[in-house]
Amino acid sequence: MSPTRIAIIAGEESGDRLGGALMSALSARRDITWFGVGGDDMVAAGLDPLFPLEEIAVNGFDAIVRRLPQLLARIAETAKAVAAFKPDVLIVIDAPEFNHRVAKRLRRALPDVPIVNYVSPTVWAWRPGRAKAMRPYVDLILALFPFEPAAHARLGGPKCVYVGHPLYEALRAGRDGSVGEALLVLPGSRRGEIDRLMPLFGEALARLAPEVPVRLLAVPRHRERIEAYVADWTVKPEILTGAEGKRTAFATARAALAASGTVTLELAAARVPMVVAYKLDFTYRQVKRLHRFIPIVTATSMVLANIVIGRNAIPAFLEDEATPEAIAGALEPLLRPGTPERDDQATAFDEFDAAMRVATSPSEQAADAVLDLLATRATR
Template identity: 65%
Template sequence: MKPLKVAIFAGEVSGDHLAGALMAAMNRARGIRWRGVGGDTMLGEGLAPVFAMEAIEVNGFDAIVKRLPHLLARIREAADAVIADPPDVLVIVDAPEFTHRVARRVRRALPHLPIVDFVSPTVWAWRPGRARAMRAYVDLVLALFPFEPAVHAKLGGPACVYVGHPLFEAMQRPAPPSGEALLVLPGSRRGEIERLMPVFGQAAAAAAGEREIQVLAVPHRRAQIEALAADWPVAPRIVSGPNAKAETFGAARAALAASGTVTLELAAARVPMVVAYRLDGIGRLIKALHPVLPIVKAPSMVLTNIVIGRNEIPAFLDDEGTPEALAAALRPLLADEAARMAQQATFDAFHGAMAVDGSPGENAARAILDFLAARSG
């Protein structure tokens, strides 16, 4: 069997890890010749790079504007590399601002080339029209959440297959942790940390009682978190490093978390939680316009709630999340077994919905190979 030629493009570190797991599984199944853009994980699986992934990594809107001519040139370079040496399939991995633009250019030049998108854009949360638009240049979506195939079908998007979520796979536990600390997770972005740390500090101090308060800090934000925690009524223990997540999750009785993918990890690890978020100026403008111009479509800002279809995890958006409201929601999760068991029942439903046979990388590889076999007849 001659090697399969696969072009694969990722635009950020998380996509590199996803793509690396996919590549490893496909390499075990058959011979592959890889070409595209990725990071160290993908390079380790045999990727021949068109250019280094660092060439397209940017942080923040201002950086995108400043580097726009450079980024557009890299998009053209990536697409031209595929067009010049057509593969058997093009796989784009997350980072839609980069990868979807590459896919659109390739589809115009090679209309019959199969294109697979690994990670659905959040069409279920905002800009749902993107799903139908994707049909013009994507043939198959590999989804990380079990509700996404139905969403794409409803919105007129491409064929979509649920393959599992690597963060759920990595963090899932059959039973809740046995720790006693109150865990605080203020996020990973500078702005959200600045907005959440003061209110989280007051809420944690009011709810914790004699319990230890631990703060999980991403390493590159530790100094900022330490500076903001200095003003808390009760001094927390700040934890960061390669094993920090496993350590703090295992020591937690309950968590106060910023909205984001960490709430998925908490649910996978069965840590009872309260979730909050404080909007920036643009977010508040969108919220104010929502009654007349609904932009955000998500039924909840907590991924666990979306997966199970019920708003069971307490969530507080913006000014709703006062220290008093957060503390009142946290206290039962620290002391009331009935409240704790109610969240464990929620986690049971979540685990049931997220479960897959095999790993996400293996399932994604199988889906691509089956898709290509079906197309070839």
């Protein structure tokens, strides 16, 4: 029996990690010839990349515009090379700006090759029309969140199966059940959100005047900027950075004040009660205003755990609602044991655990779904 030919493309480091784990799970089950684009994890799993991942791993609108000619050339090159490889299946991982353009070109060139999209675009949060637009060139979506299959079904998107979230599984496995002594502050990882949130968080802490230690987890490249803001705070946090700092921060957190984002998933997995706040940049403020007239944003919450469990158990304050008084008032009961607010979040974390859990591991679930698709195609 000849090897299965799989083309696989990751457009950034997070996708490379997913791709490496999926490749290992698939290679353990059958003989595979790999082709595509990826980074260190995918190379370690057996990929000889078409070109270095760094050439297409760009973040932010401005960066995409600056490198647009190079990116367009790489899209054309990648699609042509994948078509020449004649894969049994193409797997594209996240990075829709690059990967979906490759997928569309392959569908035109080789319409019988099934295409798998690993990591659903956030059609459930904004621009829901993207779900239906994917249907002509994506046969299967491997979703990281349990609510995404229903969202795609509702929006007319491709077939979608939940395979689990690797980050959640890793954090869930590492928690020890202890109650920490500190208030953890997480102001985000991007310069803009740090600039918007640090003054707000400082004022909220001043009103709260916590009796517990305060620790702030900073992205190393922004530490000096954060230290400059903290210099004006009346409550002085201990600033932690790096992997060891993150382990300490999460292990010792009794409650957290966090920017909206993936970190709220991490806190929920670690069962740290939290309050979430966010201030939008100029572009997203305009989107929010436009949403009054055109339904662009469809998410019921900016906290992933709230969306997963279907109720707003975790307090979240956006834009004008994000005031020092509101944040301090929501945080205060989370720092005291046995309060209804802490108990409600503990119940929410139980619900979150039950919804997110998968039978094996995310990579194994993803491998099952890919092989099921190939088996179905083989019987046609």
